Amino acid sequence: MIDPVVLESRNTRARAWFDALRDRIVAAFEQLEVDAPADLFPGEPVKFELKPWVREAGGGGVMGFLRGGRFIEKMGCHISLVHGTFTPEMAANMPGADKDPRFTATGISLIAHMRSPKVPAVHMNTRFLATQTGWFGGGADLTPTLDEQRSQDAPDAITFHAALKAACDKHDPAWYPDFKVRCDEYFYLPHRKEPRGIGGIFYDHHNSGDWERDFRFT
Structure with missing residues (x-):
């Protein structure tokens, strides 16, 4: 409490x-x-x-x-x-x-x-x-308009994910791969059988036990 x-x-x-x-x-x-x-x-x-x-x-x-x-x-x-x-x-x-x-x-x-x-x-x-108790949550993602941009191998996607990975890695290298998968799963559109965009990160109920650390990450 x-x-x-x-x-x-x-x-x-x-x-x-x-x-x-x-x-x-x-x-x-x-x-x-x-x-x-x-x-x-x-x-x-x-x-x-x-x-x-x-x-x-x-x-x-x-x-x-x-x-x-x-x-x-x-x-x-x-x-x-x-x-x-x-x-x-x-x-x-x-x-x-x-x-x-x-x-x-x-x-x-x-x-x-x-x-x-x-x-x-x-x-x-x-x-x-x-x-x-308390926790942080959130995330970020991109949704391109042009078909040639709708891939995680596209230049904008590579730049965007590199920035998110760098932000996560400052705190825990395990966070980015975990949060990336969560985002890919959360924003998948089953009726269209495709992702909504090029992904990003998504996290919820994030409580590492160190509030100051989690606040700095957010």
Whole structure:
């Protein structure tokens, strides 16, 4: 069981980091709007619209949208810190919730679609969730538009996976191959008999026993 004071500190630190990450992402993508060559992407740069929201059951967050940009077709980047009580059905499948169904969760999610079909769509989310125990989860993946890009042997896929592997290897070399397989399995489309994109990493209920280490990894 996590001491309530420790849990509050962890929630505060995680939310602050997700806020800061959102700010970095927003600034970077707004700069892409500014820097896009005018001959290829005419028009005026568009900025994010940030809109706070409140969750009726407890907590809230800030939604971030960029729509109709000259380089970015549409993009969402959202952060949240919510709390509440799991239903009995959900509590039965959540570590630590069988004894106390209360929870807190904070995280960030991102989806970005560029105007150029040569740039894959990107998805990313990561979160810290706590009941009587706590864990991190999340991941990132790419979905190309062009058929010639829809392979993990394509140049963009190789670059993307190399970056994810390097990030994982800083903490544990065993994590990348494990998380990559999870992503490949999670985003496989059985009805089409093909993966959704070129994969990435996916992890959940990640608790190595060292919260500081897991936070640094996330």
